Amino acid sequence: MDYALGVILFAAGIAVTIALHEAGHMAAARAFGMRVRRYFIGFGPTLWSTKKGHTEYGLKAVPFGGFCDIAGMTALDPYTEDEKPYLMVDRPAWQRIAVMLAGVAVNIVLGIAIIFGVALTWGLPPTKTVPVPAVVAETMCAPVTVADARANDGAGSCDGQGPAADSGLRAGDTVTSVDGTGVTDFSSMAEVLGKIGSDAASRGVAVGDRVTVPATVERDGRPVTVDLQVEVVQRLDEAGREVSTGAIGVRADNPNTRLIHYSVPGAVGGSLAYSGHVVAQTAQALVDLPSRYWPVVESIFGGQRAEDSPVSVVGASRAGGELVEHDQWMAFLLLLANLNFFLAAFNLVPLPPMDGGHAVVVVYEKIRDWFRRRRGLAPGGPADYTRLLPVTYVVGAVLLVFGLTVMVADVVNPVRLF
Template sequence: MGAYILGVLLFALGIAVTIALHEWGHLTAARACGMRVRRYFIGFGPRVWSFRRGTTEYGLKAVPLGGFCEIAGMTAQDEVTAEEAPHAMVNKPWWQRIIVLLGGVIMNVLIGFIIIYGVGLSNGLPNPDADPAPVALETVCAADQLPDGSLARCSGEGPAAAAGIQPGDRVRVVEGQQITSFGQVRDIVMAHPGERVSVEVERNGQPLTLHIDVQSVQRLDADGTLREVGAIGLTGGTGPDAVKKYGPIEGIGPALRFSGQFFDATVKGLLSLPGKVPGVVASIFGAERAVDSPMSVVGASRVGGEMAERSMWTMFWMMLANLNFFLALFNLVPLPPLDGGHIAVVLWEKLRDGVRRMRGLPALGPADYTRLMPLTMTIAALLVSLGVVVIVADVVNPVRLFG
């Protein structure tokens, strides 16, 4: 229990640091472009603690579910003093405004990459050049499964051992199908109870074809009903080269490649997010919560605690890296009040004024954000509502990765 609580606290701290660094990215970019940063706060709601340094107030607020970096003159409707005017965001070149708006996104991407790079140096990353064929780890007797989910007692050697499979064998082909994961072996065997299957393995670099008499056993299906399937008494896993540790220099390339894969998966996850919201709502009222369901800070921290409890620190850090990539991409959605929405407005201003110049007309300057307020308030309300729904679901029916 202590490890679980530690994991929850550590992941929550990781999220808080992520938020702080996201806003720090905006702050650093703003100062580099000569803009005035009024406030830098972590959290929302009542002020808990703050101090002032120069022209910026730094502090913490009571609700640690976000943060903000207030820059003078972020929009044309933001009142600025005469002293602030030269440093107002709207009075800076368009490209500087976009750099500042991208500051948080860039910071999240860097954090995600640094975490993956650190994992590659400490524990290793999946090796793209590894042999994908699974390795036989242990041969055992094939037992029936009991209604409570446990396995019945069995004795003697199982079908795999009887056929000659040995620990360390690489399973290449089963019933003519090329094998790249042990899950494939399991699925093929389960579909052939009481039959003989051919298995091609590699032992000490040499191919060997074996014939295994699949035993018929009872197993629980997804509905909790016992049904007859095949089993051969074999456990397997990835080979010793599936994960590779890297040095400081050679680890940069693999970390970049793995970050790209994470980014691709995150894009797909973000696109599928709207379709998963009904399932989250249904889970509040007792429906099964999907493993890939969206999670809030509450749910993610709870899963982080489960990983820490099982010493799955690589997965712990990878989930935090994935969170940073998600925040980066989510903030790029071109809708206000997200960073992407503000970037879209700046680009619209640039495009609009470019067209006007071609027509011999003067530039109109910064956009009137009051026209965007209905859209901004609607999106903000939807985001808050979604956040509340996911938090409630994470409390009453959390995502359970480990049952």
């Protein structure tokens, strides 16, 4: 029930995000005296519509987008004599660019507003990752098989107090060396333990058995030598294959998971800083998007789906369902904020039919007219969009294929958070 609620809520959040994006275009267009013909959420057959003034509002059958139809958006658009005084193409360049980027601005403001609310309610994760010290925060048992590790919604299933506790490790101990190798942080300790586990076969040790190696820890400011028991366990590597590794059953105190709490004034700066961090990550993800396509295709046919794989609205809604199911409302809202930043960045791509592509055409017109004036020529008028139609069709086709591929992958092999 909670999962279904989360899916519905996140899908609703996506719909609201799209609606507000298009509302940004509509509000800006009207502010500059342009005529908005249609404001629709979705594509395909019309499910419902109503007309108020000169604008038709409605919902369409495929809720994966939306559009705001402004009279005379390009020189190719037909128009009536009644619409002629309100054409977008006849407005100053800065107004046309403002209308094209208004939807992007709405998404950025909405993303920051969501993060601001999270900052005040829960706090925000740190934006800079630091090494996790090899300090034992807690000892516990270690699940042996992959199935054991996945049991209980990822909490794991195992018995006993665990290898670390059996070896005499205590909370607060700082591990400084394992099997003769110096340890500087939790990652380097895990690397040494992994090698011990992967070499288990050569040591004549089976999965589920333990290997005892010398280790040193710092306890109360003094070095202490322990006989560390390392349990040989199975885990999945990055390619999704089962491999043997070593585990001792400890939890680290990870400073990267500690939330930063804010006052109301502090939340303003904190939200802007965190939003900048998300924008940088989003931009990098957008650059990497083409290289991630083929792994998505492979996942449809049984390949391992990467945790950072691109997802469609279907996958994002499923992720929202999982987060609500596990009572992760803060992560739910941050995911929705991420979606707004991604939508903003995606629409800034300087290719038609994206908003950024239309804005670039207007900039081109201004640069072209500047050169024409220097040559004593009159302005060249609106750009000839017929020359851009092949680019528009190709980009549209690529986006359609990519979107459908990711959507299929989200159904047959979804990204799972838990």
